[in-house]
Amino acid sequence: MKEPQKKIIIFDDDEDILSICSYILEEQGWEVHSFTNCNNIIDKVSPILPDVILMDNWIPDAGGIVATQTLKKTEALKHIPVIYFSANSDIQMLANNAGAETYLAKPFDLEELERVIKNVLITN
Template sequence: MYKTVLILDDDKAILDIFTLVLEASGYLVHVSETSHDIINKVELTNPDVIIMDNWIPDIGGIEATNLLKKHKNFKHIPVIYCSANSDIAYLAEKAGAQAYLSKPFDLNDLENLVAKMLEPINAV
């Protein structure tokens, strides 16, 4: 069964890269260029992991991740925070994300981090 990744980023080139790499690794990928309806997006896509951009419109990555983590049905979904900010570790922690990926990123790091976030799911 395919694992699903939801990617929220307003940069179409980044979305294309994420999609190409993750689909080639066997994941089902859904993308969004906005974050204001994060709960609806998660309900529709049922992701196993989420990659969240810091600067995504309309409410931003921190608020979108906080909304997700406060939701009783979705707080368990691991979030990988993604940003070019130098303080990405702090931003990821503030958002409540389980991991972070600095932009620009290495494609192997992307694949490895997504796989790592899914390890508990794969072990079941």
């Protein structure tokens, strides 16, 4: 029996990051969904129910912190691990404020991306 495909949502307004991450993750067998804003985030995430969410800090309109907090307050979605990613030097504090499980500093290399996703899947 084939294992169901793992799903990930990437929220980032940088099209280059979306296309690179999507390509890498699809190569590894992920079903990738991406959005360039976090408006109506519950409506975006609910039908997909991903295994992991990658959340950019500076995403229109509300921003990553509010978007992550909204997810974490939603009963049906709060179990989904969020990896917060940003080029901010205080990313650890931002991720904590948002309620994200972990974070990834930009720029990151692809091994680091894979490692952080694997770790969050193991621990959640």
